[in-house]
Amino acid sequence: MQRPGEFEIIRRFFSGQRVADVNTEIGIGDDCAVLNFTAAARLALTTDTLVAGIHFFSDTDPTRLGHKALAVNLSDLAAMGARPRWALLALTLPENDPEWIAAFAQGFFRLAERHRVQLIGGDTTRGPLAITVHALGTVDGGPGVKRAGAKPGDAIYLTGSIGLAGLGLRIRQGAYLVPDEEALDRLEAPQPRTDFGIRLGEFASAGIDVSDGLAADLGHILEQSSVGAEVDWESLPLSAGVGRYVADSGDWQMPLVAGDDYELCFTASPAYAQAIASAADATATPVRRIGTIRTGSGLIIRRRGRPVELSRSGYLHFVSGEARR
Numbered sequence: 159m160q161r162p163g164e165f166e167i168i169r170r171f172f173s174g175q176r177v178a179d180v181n182t183e184i185g186i187g188d189d190c191a192v193l194n195f196t197a198a199a200r201l202a203l204t205t206d207t208l209v210a211g212i213h214f215f216s217d218t219d220p221t222r223l224g225h226k227a228l229a230v231n232l233s234d235l236a237a238m239g240a241r242p243r244w245a246l247l248a249l250t251l252p253e254n255d256p257e258w259i260a261a262f263a264q265g266f267f268r269l270a271e272r273h274r275v276q277l278i279g280g281d282t283t284r285g286p287l288a289i290t291v292h293a294l295g296t297v298d299g300g301p302g303v304k305r306a307g308a309k310p311g312d313a314i315y316l317t318g319s320i321g322l323a324g325l326g327l328r329i330r331q332g333a334y335l336v337p338d339e340e341a342l343d344r345l346e347a348p349q350p351r352t353d354f355g356i357r358l359g360e361f362a363s364a365g366i367d368v369s370d371g372l373a374a375d376l377g378h379i380l381e382q383s384s385v386g387a388e389v390d391w392e393s394l395p396l397s398a399g400v401g402r403y404v405a406d407s408g409d410w411q412m413p414l415v416a417g418d419d420y421e422l423c424f425t426a427s428p429a430y431a432q433a434i435a436s437a438a439d440a441t442a443t444p445v446r447r448i449g450t451i452r453t454g455s456g457l458i459i460r461r462r463g464r465p466v467e468l469s470r471s472g473y474l475h476f477v478s479g480e481a482r483r
Contacts, residue, residue: 170256171263179243179276200297202240206230210287214346215330220258222346223289224265229350230369231293232273233420236355237367239303240295242273247280248290265347273352300359308364308383308425314449315434317351317422320372321400324416328403336406338399348420353441358424361433365424371415373468376423377457383425389449391461410461415470425451 208227210216228245235242247266251259270277275293326345328334351367358365364383366375372394380387394413396404404410426434438445459466 171259179274182244182276182278200302202235202238202295202297202302203292204231204234204238205290205292206234207288207290216287218346220261221265224262224267225269225347226265227262227289227291228266228269228275228293229348230420231291232269232275232350232352233348233355233367233369233422235293235295236351236358237303237365237422237424238295238297239300239355239357239359239362239365240297241356242275242293242295242352244276244278244294245270246292247277248292249280249282250285250288250290251282252285252287254284273350297359303358303362303365303424304382305364305366305379306382308379308385308387308451309427310385310451310453311428312363312425312451313428313431313447314376314387314389314451315424315426315445316368316372316395316448317354317443317445318419319395319397319400319444320368320419320421321394321403321413321416322397323348323418323420324412325397325400325403327416327418334403334407336399336402340397341399345418348418350420351422351443354437354443354445355422357437357441358422360437361426361430362424363426365422368417368419368421368423370417372419372423373414373457373459374417379423379425380451380455380457383451384455386452386454386456386458387449388452388458388460391459391466393446393448395444395446395448410466411468411470414459414468 206227208214208223208230214223214226227247231245232242249259249262267277269275322341322344325334325338326341326343329336329338329341330345364379366379368375376387376389391410391414396413400413404412434445437443459468
């Protein structure tokens, strides 16, 4: 069977999406996309690259990989309080395997349609497997939620649970032998908190998505807001599987430093507690208060009432000694 060329790949696998945003004047198929804004809105933009062997195992199911490539970008938009609208996809492939590409596109478009995201362009090329997605969204009624803005006395909140992707990674590596499908799902097909994120601007003073580990990502809020924080380890939302892993291994730090959970961490005045609870109920999003912003600098973790030191931090490209996968 003759393998498709670059433009045939685009035509066959990426040109037939059912989502069509009303502000898209020119979409996929030209040198550039053109977005025609008829109403005033701020545009939020983000880009993430996933590289085989660094961000995912090379044998990852391509349907899951297509999902994740878009999901990690939608999570960034959610952290800013933006509504996702468009995406561009740059796909670098070692070979043009039609079955692999079709499965990848299925996962990508399934998530795109769930969140009404239109693919409006991109690129395909030959090389080591890597996927770059550029996602765009709109922010209505304000500038969006930034990392700067947390104030002493603000509560620190976290959606969902943490540590699941880290547990999934250990299972995939063969370092932990207790099966956990929820953990593998989180690692390979995270669910962005889009619906809740769109409402962040109603109450959040600062926000970030948890991609490199809670301690590292909360640290970005603290640094950019020039504040410190205290987090209660016992308040961390952990799944039963992560709790079992911590008990089995004694590694209480893992939920704080493992990446790829793509939950939202945000701060807000205690006066907004009811508004946060209402948004959580309306979007069916678990949300828990895990700590408090304080004056000073740095992150204090309290476990069993006592401050404890983290000997590890989250993942940093070019600094961390090994790949995430």
